[in-house]
Amino acid sequence: MDMNKMPEGMDHSKMHKGNDQHKGMSEHDHHAMMIADFKKRFYVVLALTIPIMLLSTMIQHFMGVNWTFTGSSYILFALSSVVFVYGGWPFLTGLVDEVKSKNPGMMFLIGFAITVAYCYSVAIVFGLKGMDFFWELATLILIMLLGHWIEMKSVMGASNELELLVQLMPSDAHMVMPDMVHDVKTDTLKENDIILIKPGEKVAADGIILEGESYLNESMLTGESKPVLKAKGDKVIAGSINGNGSFKVTVSHAAKDSYLSQVVKLVDDAQKSKSQTQLLADTAAKWLTVIALVTGIGTFLYWYLTGQTLAFAMERMVTVIVICCPHALGLAVPLVVAKSTALSAKHGLLIKNRTAFENARKITTIVFDKTGTLTVGKFEVSKVVSLNKEFKEDELIRLSSALEQKSEHPIATGILQKVKDLKLTIPQAENFKAITGQGVEATVEGKTLLVVSPGYLNENKLAVPDGFTANDTETVVFILIDQKLAGYIALSDELRPESAEAIKTLREENIKSILLTGDNSKVAASVSKTLGMDSFIAEVLPHQKLEKIKELQSKGEFVAMTGDGVNDAPALAQADIGIAVGSGSDIAAETAGIVLVNSNPKDIVSLILFGKATYRKMIQNLIWATGYNVIALPLAAGVLYNQGIVLSPAAGAVLMTVSTVVVAINASLLKVKA
Incomplete structure (x- = not known):
């Protein structure tokens, strides 16, 4: 399994047969099918684990009973073989895939551990001296299946945010023909088609209102909570929800070029893109795999060569390898990425560059372009x-x-x-x-x-x-x-009512705010003073804005620049973080790492606070995912064996699963402060 594909959950797509026929399905349906598959395997293995445990000599010793009978070991072997093949199938196929791609990881380790346990136990049944491992094998597979099932549900939760954006687009539209209104599929609409939007319906395409007026709720697209009045000549965005009026719209472009499609693509790209934190987690996961194998084999050799039984040495090796699975680590960052990117999009913050977003926590100075950001922009x-x-x-x-x-x-x-x-x-x-x-x-x-x-x-x-x-x-x-x-x-141009509050919050966060404008000094001084900004730079031409940003950077400031992305493009590119403001389809402000759909200064504050919260979550997850290994690994290797403390493979699997689930839950708690 390639850890690099993690935002979509793990690359479970290869983990069981018969998936090729599902290539046409959406990722959401594919995930749902995978979850159902893990659930089914879990219940089948659970039903088989009970008789396996009752037939195991060790469990019988523990319970003080003796239920062995002629052939009981063969029944145990048969039941365990079903568990190994059916329950272990996702892990075994995962192992093969990882070996083929020369990228051993999570699946390789689990597959290796269960294969060693199974082969050794089979050898015991057919004559080798020692204790079999069947009940440990069954419980190990059972817990692994449960862990994957729970974790895939969490992963799906993060991907669902994106799915919700996709579902905003209605599938049908009412196309206005000269003699009638005809229902057509949304994706067949072309530029200059005319469509009718009835009360309560979703707008089927970006366009301009031709006749009629109504209040539209665009909150899922722009984060703007109040319904907005739209009349003839106004732009409407596909996916926004109509109020009580009805109106006709001239379609601006095909569905694939719509604002919503671009948002979905941006979110998808950002979820897949790598940041420094993600690369760090990937490297750690690779190292953990190497450590698992080296420590596992080392542990086996140490115990076996110091006179312990083969069974004991095997058990220690299997436990070490299971504990070391870099699963929580592989999920630590991608789950937060998937969640944060989609959540941001729902609040009108579109992340194009993951590193820019994570670096929002380092901002020391924000340079604001005045018109349309701090002011209403209506002259x-x-x-x-x-x-x-x-x-x-x-x-x-x-x-x-x-x-x-x-x-x-x-x-x-x-x-x-x-x-x-x-x-x-x-x-x-x-x-x-x-x-x-x-x-x-x-x-x-x-x-x-x-x-x-x-x-x-x-x-x-x-x-x-x-x-x-x-x-x-x-x-x-x-x-x-x-x-x-x-x-x-x-x-x-009047000041936005939210501007003063946004500047105040930035000050509380120890972030300087500077006004940069082509306007005259008097206007700039007045705006800057009214809002309580740190300073202003006025009468600046577009090419000079770039120089001013460089000047600030040379003083050691970590600079974010906000602008409308047109004449500010060079300055946005020069800034450590470029934030393009402006709604509608200006989404492709190429030079900016982040696009704010609404030109609201409060969104910039939200962005910084959310960037900090996201980074905190990633670090928390990384600490948890590596920290538990530091404690559990020596215990698994048997460091405290002489003190009577030793972890069984099943306990190792429980710990590994718990760490993964904690990471998944921690990621799902991420929220945008509005």
Whole structure:
């Protein structure tokens, strides 16, 4: 069994025959079938173990009875053979697979231990002097089957979180045809199809509302607990649950490209990806396998060569090997990984890079991009000032909207909203050009028009107009028409209600918060002071953001950067941990290790606290999984034999199973602090 495949439970797929026909089934069904198989084997072995124990000489001695009769040893042999072959089958096939892949581990050790015990006992039945091992063999297999059954249920619990995300997608959709509504399979939907969403149903595809409105519950996808009102023109995400209204949606893309499919893929990839902690656990498990074999054989030789019976030496070897099975160790990290990744996704934290997530515990400084993270990100025009009699305020808004209609920037959205409110017609723009970090330029109605930031005026030595005032929370853009300053538009963006609380929690965790923005110093200072942040860096162009991050790192800070992933991409890549914020299908913010679906600063705090909790769980599990071996292994080898303390193979199996179950339960207790 390859320990590296552990998040899906162990690689039990090869552990019994007849699995090839199930290749088409989901992992969930496959797991359920495996659990049922272990359960059945457990009960059959349990029924056979009772007569095996009653027929065993040692148990009879212990009970003070003598039930031996002619041929009783052969009946014992026959029953034990069934237990060995039927009950031990998963472990024996596992042993063969591990030998083939030259990767001995858990299954190799169990398979080896039960084979040694069985072969030796058979030799006793057919004439070798000594005590047979049949009852130890039966109880050992029984406990191993029980341990695997319980542990697979835990593993399945962790994988279930991902399965729940998959199940969010409805299988059918109501497709709107010209003459009727026709039910089709969700995975057949294409871009620009129109579907109808009825009250209480799940949205079948990502898209834009064509007509109608309703409140949608997106909590399973974004972690946003309040239902959100969606009306014509709004984006909807597949898997969200509709309230009481009904509406039609124009499908944006096929099901496989939907937000939910991308989340499921991300979660799946992250569960399979390795972090430093996982690699550490894998190495430890490999070493434990080597230690088990060397110590087991060494123990056997020591007792046998110092005059103990062959039976006693064999028993010590089998117990050592069983105790040493690196099972708990193999599960210690993957179970926490599977649980944490899926839980995060349900709370709107999408982990793309496991190491980045585990390193969240080391963060000393968080650099926040202001717009849309600490603020709501909805700019509203607070005033329009004309500096040229030729152009009235409404005309300035109308002309500048031509440049902004192609932009996704919050400032553009604010200007376009104002145009809508004033019921103005947006003119056409030609020769459109973006000036990185400073604004946009185009030709509108034959005039060269620029909508730019104050930084552009400074850089191009243009004077700021007399009487120009902007309060501390306003962002201003200037309008140049044919290279002459025609006026300016001031927009303001309100702070998110959760921001102050998030900054306060970071301070309690001894994490510095720094505001990094292209906005003017006055706005930055006001926001920083209001929220109680440690400092701010203002009027920074996108390429300078990268330099600022490097500067902080050179001072020994472990820096996390949050940004919208577009103009912040270089800085996100440079930061020790890049956190992309922004909902919807911007999920592929390639440079970030973590994507926050909601642009909520509280989610960043949750992420850090959850990263710490996850790391703690992994370390707890690793300590438990290795610690019990340190104590149990010498006892199994018989170090305290002269003091009358010795572990039987069955007791070894119980200890091994208990350690695995403790690790599984500990992983399942992981929670996200909302």
